[in-house]
Amino acid sequence: MRNRAGLATEAKILTATRRLLSERGLEGTTVKAICDAAGIRAGSFYNLFPSKEDAILSVVREAISAVDPHPEGDHETVEELVDAYVRFVEEEPVLARVYLTVAVLGGLTDPEMNIRILRHHQRRTERFAASIRNRRPELSAEEATERAEALLAALNGYALHRLLDPSFDFAGHARRLLRYQPA
Amino acid sequence: MRNRAGLATEAKILTATRRLLSERGLEGTTVKAICDAAGIRAGSFYNLFPSKEDAILSVVREAISAVDPHPEGDHETVEELVDAYVRFVEEEPVLARVYLTVAVLGGLTDPEMNIRILRHHQRRTERFAASIRNRRPELSAEEATERAEALLAALNGYALHRLLDPSFDFAGHARRLLRYQPA
DNA sequence: CCTTTTTTTGATCGTCGACTCAAGAATAGT
C-alpha cells in the first residue's frame, strides 16, 4: 500500500473497529458495521485486510500492548505499575474496554484468544512479581508470583467495575489495595 | 406442557444451553449447537421456547440467582457472603462461567444484559453493605457501600482469574482480602 | 501525458444463522 488514500482508509477502518469492539463487542463488530462506520464499501475493506479477524486481531493486539507501559528501567515499583494500569483504564477507555471484554472475556471461550491472553498474563504477572520482589527481597519467587496474581486479579475486577460504573474510584481503591497488602 | 417427554426435552435443552454458554460463550451458543447437544431437531426446540434468547435468558437468570444464597436471616456476616460466593464459583463452575462471561462481561456490550446485571449488582452491593454495617455501625451508609463495591469488584476479579487458572487459590485470597480490609 | 499500480465500487456468491410449518408419532385423559 503506497497510496495516501489507502492509509487513510486503513486508519478509518481501525478507528471504526476499535469503537465497535468497545461498544458492541465481538458479536456486534460485523464487516458491514465497520464499513458503514468508516464510510466505505466492503471491497475496500478487503483490499486492505485479508479478513475480518485480521482487523479485529490488530485492534486486540493494540489493546493488549497498551495495557502496560513499555519496559523502561530495571527497577519498576509496584506503585508505578499499578498507576500505569489505572491511567490506561481511565485515559484510554476504548482500548480498556476492548482489552477486558474482547481479550479477557474472549480468552474464556475462544481457544486462540485464550493462548494469547495467557501469554500476556504470564508476562504481566512476572513483571509485577519482579517489582514486588524488588521491594521485598525476602519473599520467595512463588510468594511474589502469588501476590502478583492476586493483585492483578483484583485490579482487573476494579477495572471491570469501573467500566460498569464510571463513578467508581478506581485509583483510590487501587492505592488502598496496595496499602493494605503492601505487595 | 403436560407431556413427560416435553419436560425431559426442556431439561435437555437447558442443560445443553448451560454447557454451551459456559464453554463457547454467547457466540457459540447457536440453536443448531443446542439441538445437536440435546439430540433433538430445531422444531422441538421451538415447541418449548419461543426464541433462542428465551432459553439463554432462562439460564442467565438461573446463574444470576445462584450467585448469592437466598436470604435467610437479617444478620448475615461478610464472611458468610464471601464464603458463599467462593463456594458458588468452586462448586458450580458452569453457572459461574455463565455468570461472569455472559452476564457481567456481556453487560458491558449488550444493553439488555446491562440493565439486568446492574439491577443484580445493586441488590448485591446493598446486601454486602448491610452486612458490613452490621459489624461496623460507625461507618456511614456511603462508606459501607463503597467498601462493598470494592470488595465485590475484587472478588469478581478473583473469580475471573480463577476461571483462567484453576490452581488460583480463590478461597485463600478472598479470606486474605477480608483480613486486610476488614470490611 | 502516459503507464503502472493502487483504490473504490457495486453486484454477487455460498454459508450459516434463527425461525416456521404441515404432517405424522406419541402421550394423556376419559
Next chain:
DNA sequence: ACTATTCTTGAGTCGACGATCAAAAAAAGG
C-alpha cells in the same frame, strides 16, 4: 379404545454474514 392434546420431525424460508471479483476511478511515478 377413542379423542384431544402435545411432541417430534424434515423440509423449507429468509435474512445476514463473510468474502470475491470485474471493472471503473484515482493516484503515483517518470
